[in-house]
Amino acid sequence: MQIEPIKQKCALVMRDVCSQLQAIHIDHLERKWITISMLVIGLFVGIITVDAFFHGVNPPSKVETVDSASLHLNKEFAEDNLGVQVDEKGNVTVRMVAGRYAFFPKHISVPAETPITLRWVSMDVLHGVHIPMTNMSTMIVPGYVAEITTTFPKPGEYPVLCNEYCGLGHNHMWSNISVIAKEDWTAPVKSPANGGSNNE
Ligand code: CUA
Numbered sequence: 001m002q003i004e005p006i007k008q009k010c011a012l013v014m015r016d017v018c019s020q021l022q023a024i025h026i027d028h029l030e031r032k033w034i035t036i037s038m039l040v041i042g043l044f045v046g047i048i049t050v051d052a053f054f055h056g057v058n059p060p061s062k063v064e065t066v067d068s069a070s071l072h073l074n075k076e077f078a079e080d081n082l083g084v085q086v087d088e089k090g091n092v093t094v095r096m097v098a099g100r101y102a103f104f105p106k107h108i109s110v111p112a113e114t115p116i117t118l119r120w121v122s123m124d125v126l127h128g129v130h131i132p133m134t135n136m137s138t139m140i141v142p143g144y145v146a147e148i149t150t151t152f153p154k155p156g157e158y159p160v161l162c163n164e165y166c167g168l169g170h171n172h173m174w175s176n177i178s179v180i181a182k183e184d185w186t187a188p189v190k191s192p193a194n195g196g197s198n199n200e
Pocket of ligand 1: 100127163
């Protein structure tokens with residue numbers, strides 16, 4: 001591919017735009033305000049950029065990818081591995097799949113006042129998940145794993161709502177999670193064949 005002609009064309013277009021901009025009469029005061037607005041925008045972008053570097057800001061998924069079309073064949077998100085799992089160290093992990101128009105598994109029970117890592121994937125389109133009274137609010141983008149660690153402050157029924165428009169049934173896409181007092185909660189027992197952490 002010829003790069004030189006493209007470069008020349010770009011330079012020409014740039015020169016043209018610059019000369020046109022210079023030809024426009026901009027009032028002195030207006031020019032001042034344009035400069036101030038640009039500086040403010042630059043300041044905000046700068047703050048976000050610096051903050052992202054220093055605090056390691058990144059998408060909630062940490063850009064972990066997954067093949068949405070073959071979730072049923074995927075080790076982690078195969079049907080048997082969905083729901084609540086507790087590893088040897090007592091860490092609680094919940095794996096859930098969002099699909100038009102429900103969250104699977106349909107119902108789970110988790111302990112209150114315990115950090116719970118929720119891992120979400122979508123099997124079709126963009127969904128969202130919002131659990132009021134917690135920090136749980138994320139997009140579930142097809143092809144990516146969304147991971148959030150949250151703690152349910154007290155026992156009760158917590159609604160799980162889809163907060164991204166995903167189709168005609170979007171407003172029916174909700175379920176709930178039963179949060180049980182820490183001392184009353186027992187980890188679900190799974191058969192050794194599919195239980196435990198199958199992270200290979
Ligand atoms: Cu799923 Cu809206």
